[in-house]
Amino acid sequence: MKENSQASRRGFIRKLATTTAAVAVGANVFAEETESGLYQSISRQAGFSANDQINIALIGAGGMGVQDTLTGLKVPGSKLVAVCDLYDGRLKDAQGRWGSELYTTRSYKEILARPDVDAVIVATPDHWHQQISIDAMRAGKHVYCEKPMVHSIEEGPDIIKVQKQTGKVFQVGSQGVSSLGNEKAKELLAEGAIGKLIYAEGFWARHSPIGAWQYPIPSDASPQTVDWETFVSNTNKQPFDATRFFRWRNYKDYGTGMAGDLFVHLFSSLHFITDSYGPNKIYASGGLRYWKDGREVPDVLLGTFDYPETDKHPAFNLSLRCNFVDGTSGTTYLKLVGTEGSMDVTWDGVTLKRNKSVDSDDPFYIEQMRKAGSSIIGRKRILPPEEYTFAAEKGYLGGPYDHFANFYNAIRNGDKVAEDAVFGYRAAAPALLCNDSYRKEGPILWNPKKMQLV
Numbered sequence: 001m002k003e004n005s006q007a008s009r010r011g012f013i014r015k016l017a018t019t020t021a022a023v024a025v026g027a028n029v030f031a032e033e034t035e036s037g038l039y040q041s042i043s044r045q046a047g048f049s050a051n052d053q054i055n056i057a058l059i060g061a062g063g064m065g066v067q068d069t070l071t072g073l074k075v076p077g078s079k080l081v082a083v084c085d086l087y088d089g090r091l092k093d094a095q096g097r098w099g100s101e102l103y104t105t106r107s108y109k110e111i112l113a114r115p116d117v118d119a120v121i122v123a124t125p126d127h128w129h130q131q132i133s134i135d136a137m138r139a140g141k142h143v144y145c146e147k148p149m150v151h152s153i154e155e156g157p158d159i160i161k162v163q164k165q166t167g168k169v170f171q172v173g174s175q176g177v178s179s180l181g182n183e184k185a186k187e188l189l190a191e192g193a194i195g196k197l198i199y200a201e202g203f204w205a206r207h208s209p210i211g212a213w214q215y216p217i218p219s220d221a222s223p224q225t226v227d228w229e230t231f232v233s234n235t236n237k238q239p240f241d242a243t244r245f246f247r248w249r250n251y252k253d254y255g256t257g258m259a260g261d262l263f264v265h266l267f268s269s270l271h272f273i274t275d276s277y278g279p280n281k282i283y284a285s286g287g288l289r290y291w292k293d294g295r296e297v298p299d300v301l302l303g304t305f306d307y308p309e310t311d312k313h314p315a316f317n318l319s320l321r322c323n324f325v326d327g328t329s330g331t332t333y334l335k336l337v338g339t340e341g342s343m344d345v346t347w348d349g350v351t352l353k354r355n356k357s358v359d360s361d362d363p364f365y366i367e368q369m370r371k372a373g374s375s376i377i378g379r380k381r382i383l384p385p386e387e388y389t390f391a392a393e394k395g396y397l398g399g400p401y402d403h404f405a406n407f408y409n410a411i412r413n414g415d416k417v418a419e420d421a422v423f424g425y426r427a428a429a430p431a432l433l434c435n436d437s438y439r440k441e442g443p444i445l446w447n448p449k450k451m452q453l454v
C-alpha cells in the first residue's frame with residue numbers, strides 16, 4: 001500500500017475548495033454550502049446506448065426476478081421473450097403483467113433452447129444459480145445471475161471456468177456496485193478523504209414476518225401447481241412441502257442464510273469501493289432467537305473479518321451484523337472508517353465526516369503562523385466543514401438500472417461488467433464461509449486472491 005494519504009488528503013481538500021472540479025469518471029459534481037456542511041450532487045454525464053435489441057428471458061419469476069425484469073426493460077433496447085418458473089401461479093402472473101402471448105414454461109432448458117433468447121436473468125433460489133448459469137452460458141446465452149452467485153463455495157470455480165471458456169457476459173446481481181453512491185465512495189477513498197482505511201462495518205436490521213422470510217404461501221400450492229421434483233432434484237430429496245418451497249431462504253438446502261442473502265451485498269460494495277480481493281479470516285456467531293418456525297438458519301448473525309494488506313488497501317477489519325429481531329427495523333448501513341474520517345455509503349449517496357482535529361504538526365501551517373508573528377498555541381483557525389453530503393441528482397434511475405445498463409453495454413460493446421464471476425465469487429465466498437464458521441463454531445482461513453480455503 002503506497003503511503004500517499006497526506007498528499008491525497010491535501011488534494012481532496014483542494015478539490016472541495018474549488019467546487020467546480022469534476023471528480024468522477026463519467027459523473028459530474030456540483031456543490032453548494034448548506035447548514036450542515038457541504039452538499040454535492042452527483043450525476044452521470046452520458047446515457048446508455050441502445051443499438052441492437054437484446055432479447056431477455058427470466059428464469060425464476062418471483063419477487064426479485066420480476067423486479068430485475070422490470071428494471072432491465074426500462075433500459076432502452078431490450079425485450080422480454082420468455083419466462084420460466086416452477087410454480088404455475090408465477091407463470092400466470094407473468095402473462096398477466098407482460099401479455100398472454102408471452103412464452104412460459106416450467107423448464108429452464110426450454111428457455112435455453114430458444115434461439116431468440118440472447119440473455120437470461122437467473123433469479124431462482126440460490127441452490128439453482130450455478131447449474132442454470134453454467135447451462136445457460138454453454139447454450140450461448142449471456143447471464144445476469146442474482147446474488148449470491150453460488151450456494152456453496154465449491155460451486156464458484158466452475159462458473160468462472162465456464163465463463164472463460166464460453167466468453168459469455170456474466171453479471172452477478174449485487175446492483176449496488178453500479179450505483180453512483182458506490183462510485184463516489186470509491187473516488188473519495190482513493191482521494192484520501194478518510195485517510196488510511198482502518199475499519200468498516202455494515203448492518204441490516206428487520207423486524208417483520210416478511211423481513212424475516214415468512215412469506216405468504218399461496219392457497220393453491222400443491223404438487224399439481226408446483227414442480228417440486230425439479231426443485232429438489234439437485235439437493236436432498238424431501239416430500240412435497242409448500243413451506244420449504246415458498247420460504248426457501250430458511251432452509252440450508254436452498255438458501256444461504258442471512259450472510260448469503262444480505263452480507264453479500266455489503267461485501268460487494270466494500271470490495272468495489274476498496275478494490276479488495278476480500279478477507280483472509282472469517283468468524284461468525286449468532287443464534288436463532290425469535291423466529292422459531294422450523295427454520296434451519298439463525299435470525300441474528302454477527303461476522304468479523306480480517307482484510308490483509310494489498311497493493312490497493314492497508315490491512316483493515318470489517319464487522320457485519322444482521323438482526324431480524326430489531327426495534328430499529330429497516331435500518332441498513334455500510335460505513336468505512338479511516339484515520340481522518342468516515343464515510344456512510346448508500347447506493348444514492350455518501351455522507352463523509354472528517355475528524356474534528358486538524359494536524360497541529362503540519363510544517364506549512366507552523367511556518368505560516370510563525371511568519372504571521374502569532375503564537376501557535378491559542379490561535380483560532382478557519383476550519384473546513386466537518387460533514388459533506390454527496391447525493392445523487394434528482395431523477396437518478398438508481399443502481400439497479402445502472403447494473404442492467406452495464407450488463408447490456410457489455411453484451412453490445414464488450415465493455416467490462418461491474419460484477420463478473422471472479423468478483424461475484426470473491427463477494428459470495430466470505431458470506432458463505434460465515435455460515436460454515438457459525439456451524440463449526442470457529443474461524444475460517446481463506447486465501448482471497450487465490451480463492452481457496454487455507
Ligand SMILES: NC(=O)c1ccc[n+]([C@@H]2O[C@H](COP(=O)([O-])OP(=O)(O)OC[C@H]3O[C@@H](n4cnc5c(N)ncnc54)[C@H](O)[C@@H]3O)[C@@H](O)[C@H]2O)c1
Pocket residue numbers: 059060061062063064065084085086087090106108123124125126128146147148173174175230231246261
Ligand atoms: N439483488 C437483490 O437485491 C436481491 C433481492 C432479493 C432477492 N435476490 C436474489 O434473487 C433470488 C430470488 O429471490 P426471490 O426473493 O425473488 O425469491 P422468490 O421465492 O420470490 O422467487 C424465486 C422463484 O424461483 C422459482 N424457482 C425455483 N426453482 C426454480 C427453477 N429450478 N427453475 C425456475 N424457477 C425456479 C420459484 O418458483 C420462485 O417463483 C435469490 O437468489 C435472492 O438471493 C436478490
